[in-house]
Amino acid sequence: MKAVHFGAGNIGRGFIGLLLSQAGYEVCFVDVNETFVTQLQQRGEYPVTLASEGQETVIVNHVTALNSVTHANAVATAIAEADLITTAVGVSILQHIAALVAQGISKRVAVTSAPLHVIACENAIGGSAQLKELVYAQLDKEARSKADISIAFPNAAVDRIVPLQKHEDILKVVVEPFYEWVVDSSQMIPGYKPIEGVHYVDQLDPYIERKLFTVNTGHCSAAYLGYLRDYATIQQAMADVQLTALVREVLDETGAVLVNKHNFDPAQHSKYIDKILERFRNPALTDEVTRVGRSPLRKLSANDRLVSPALQAHNSGLSYSALARSMAAALLFKAQDDLEAVELQASIADIGVSATLTKYTGIAPDHDVHKAVMVEYGKLS
Ligand SMILES: NC(=O)C1=CN([C@@H]2O[C@H](COP(=O)(O)OP(=O)(O)OC[C@H]3O[C@@H](n4cnc5c(N)ncnc54)[C@H](O)[C@@H]3O)[C@@H](O)[C@H]2O)C=CC1
Ligand SMILES: O=P(O)(O)OC[C@H]1O[C@](O)(CO)[C@@H](O)[C@@H]1O
Numbered sequence: 001m002k003a004v005h006f007g008a009g010n011i012g013r014g015f016i017g018l019l020l021s022q023a024g025y026e027v028c029f030v031d032v033n034e035t036f037v038t039q040l041q042q043r044g045e046y047p048v049t050l051a052s053e054g055q056e057t058v059i060v061n062h063v064t065a066l067n068s069v070t071h072a073n074a075v076a077t078a079i080a081e082a083d084l085i086t087t088a089v090g091v092s093i094l095q096h097i098a099a100l101v102a103q104g105i106s107k108r109v110a111v112t113s114a115p116l117h118v119i120a121c122e123n124a125i126g127g128s129a130q131l132k133e134l135v136y137a138q139l140d141k142e143a144r145s146k147a148d149i150s151i152a153f154p155n156a157a158v159d160r161i162v163p164l165q166k167h168e169d170i171l172k173v174v175v176e177p178f179y180e181w182v183v184d185s186s187q188m189i190p191g192y193k194p195i196e197g198v199h200y201v202d203q204l205d206p207y208i209e210r211k212l213f214t215v216n217t218g219h220c221s222a223a224y225l226g227y228l229r230d231y232a233t234i235q236q237a238m239a240d241v242q243l244t245a246l247v248r249e250v251l252d253e254t255g256a257v258l259v260n261k262h263n264f265d266p267a268q269h270s271k272y273i274d275k276i277l278e279r280f281r282n283p284a285l286t287d288e289v290t291r292v293g294r295s296p297l298r299k300l301s302a303n304d305r306l307v308s309p310a311l312q313a314h315n316s317g318l319s320y321s322a323l324a325r326s327m328a329a330a331l332l333f334k335a336q337d338d339l340e341a342v343e344l345q346a347s348i349a350d351i352g353v354s355a356t357l358t359k360y361t362g363i364a365p366d367h368d369v370h371k372a373v374m375v376e377y378g379k380l381s
Contacts, residue, residue, distance in 0.1 A: 001025045004075070004082045004104075006097050007089035008036040008065060010162035014173035016086050016121050018048050019181065021060045023196040028078050029065040030097075039171050040065035046171035051284035068100055079104020084117055084195070087131065088158070091124040092298060098134035106139060109146035115189040116151045121158040121181070123216055125208055125303055128153040128187075154187035157208040159215055161279060163287040176282055182207045206262040210269075213254040215276050216305040217326070221250045222280055223293035224329035228380060234287040238280050248277065249322035254309045256318045290335045297340040300330050302362045310369050321372055328376035331357065353377055 003020045005012055008029035017027050029040055040046065045061040066075050079085060079101065089097060101118065108116065118135075120127035132153035136144055160179040165172065185192075185200035194200060201207055219234070225246055226237025237243050251273045259266050299305060306327045313320040331353060335341045347356040354365055354374060363370045 001083045002028065002078070002081060003084040003086060004028050004030060004078045006030045006068070006085075006087040006101075007093075008033065008040060009088065010165060010173060010175075011088040011121065011158065011160065013046060013060070013171065014048055014162040014175040015158065015160045015179055015181070016088055017063060018058065018060050018175075019179075019197045020084070020086070020195065021062055022058075025084065025195075026062045026064075027060075028082075029063065030068045030075050030078075030100075031065060032068055034067060034070075035170060037065040037067045037071075043171065046173070047169065049172065049174045050177045051174050051282060052177045053284070055284070068097065072100055072103070075100055076104040076107050080108035080111070082116065083114075084119070086119045086121055087127075088121045090295075091120075091122040091127055091130065092295070094120060094122070094127070094131045095134055098131065099138050101131070102135045102138035102143075105135065105147055105151060106143045109143050109150065113146065113150045115192065117188060117192065118151065118153045119156050119183060120153075121156055123158070123212065125212065125308075126155055128155045150189070152187055152189045154184045155204050155208070156184065157182045157204065157211045159211050161219075161282070161285065161287065163285055164291050174285070176279060176285060178279055180211070182211075206258075206264070209262070210258055210264070210272070212305050213258060213309045214251055214273060215279075217254050217309060217323070218247050218251045218273075218276055219280060219292050220299050220305060220330070221247050221322075221326040223289040223291075224296075224326060224333050226289045227293055227333055227335070228329055231289055234280055234289060234292055235283060235285065237289060238277070244277065246322065246325065247280075248273070250326050251276070253313055253319050253322050257309050257312045257316065260316055260318065261312065290338065293330070293333050293335065293341075294338055295340045296330045296333045296338070296344050297360050300327065300344075300360045306330065307361045307363065307369075311363070314367075314369050320369060321376070324369060324372035325376040325380070327357075327361070327373045328380050331373075331377055332380055 003025040008031040020027050047057050049057045120131045161176040182199045184204035186202045222237050231237040255269050310320040310323040333341050
């Protein structure tokens with residue numbers, strides 16, 4: 001079985017590539033990073049080490065790579081011949097790979113109607129659906145109707161903490177032991193062969209919302225609040241009892257939304273939160289607050305981990321003040337190497353906090369959530 005995976009970065013190598021290789025796939029990574037591409041081509045394998053007491057290392061083999069710019073035709077051919085396409089490039093990069101995916105799909109449907117699944121493994125609700133829309137916009141009518149029959153884009157939720165990697169071996173990845181890859185089986189082509197290690201569910205919404213509004217809401221809250229307290233890493237931030245209590249407050253708010261909406265058992269959900277907080281603390285990881293807080297504009301967007309649960313809480317008459325505090329802290333994130341943080345701060349300097357908040361979250365100035373964020377912003381700054 002052959003898989004083409006876009007993004008040979010942390011999640012690509014440390015999670016999706018590892019799982020696919022273990023499940024018996026030959027994995028062809030596609031990336032713009034020429035060093036990754038050359039190294040993967042030359043070595044055909046790389047090590048993944050678990051951030052646990054035992055520090056076990058697994059060698060991921062049967063892998064190769066192509067450059068999405070200089071090997072574009074070969075990528076299209078690989079897509080035409082693959083059994084599976086996956087991505088972990090960042091949701092905002094999907095628009096840049098869509099043309100190449102479309103080129104591969106056009107080539108494929110011209111010669112075969114063999115089924116193909118395209119799964120975006122990004123931190124976003126409806127990631128594969130977003131990719132499908134971008135790809136379909138580049139297919140002609142005939143390719144589109146053929147793709148309708150043989151190609152599916154099931155949405156997915158992916159969870160594994162993989163920090164920035166700083167090793168002598170550029171391909172090595174250290175990952176937390178925990179992982180969860182959930183795929184919407186209702187969007188798959190009937191008769192599909194399950195990938196070992198993937199959890200298939202017929203309703204993804206509860207899983208993706210639970211993951212995004214707990215792991216990601218909690219993690220970015222720790223990052224933004226930690227940044228304001230001058231902590232360099234999430235582990236340092238989570239050693240601050242007061243800060244951890246603030247993160248817990250946020251997760252109690254998103255927890256109330258999730259329990260209310262998806263009928264989760266409150267006691268079980270509380271245990272899920274405890275486990276997530278424990279994962280953030282993992283002493284075998286060093287995870288910089290600037291990585292976890294990266295791309296604040298994406299994290300402040302309407303469908304993402306802060307605004308969506310806050311608006312849902314507001315609509316259900318639940319508390320959202322801790323979420324408002326995290327949003328305010330996000331507005332104060334000034335990491336200089338982060339292009340979105342730079343844009344955010346430039347906007348605040350240019351049009352002010354209130355207009356910036358509306359511009360990036362879509363929340364009108366007279367909305368209760370907007371007012372709550374402004375109050376918290378005043379307190380934090
Ligand atoms: N790192 C983590 O702990 C987790 C990350 N995610 C999600 O996984 C996705 C990837 O995140 P990371 O692996 O951390 O990022 P990363 O930055 O380590 O990897 C992204 C890779 O995509 C490549 N890329 C960029 N533009 C490209 C293009 N046009 N064509 C092909 N490759 C391209 C980059 O060169 C890089 O190797 C994101 O959506 C993130 O939200 C999800 C769960 C956990
Ligand atoms: O690009 P994003 O959304 O910050 O993704 C990374 C996040 O996803 C997670 O891996 C959780 O699965 C966290 O490590 C991190 O907060």
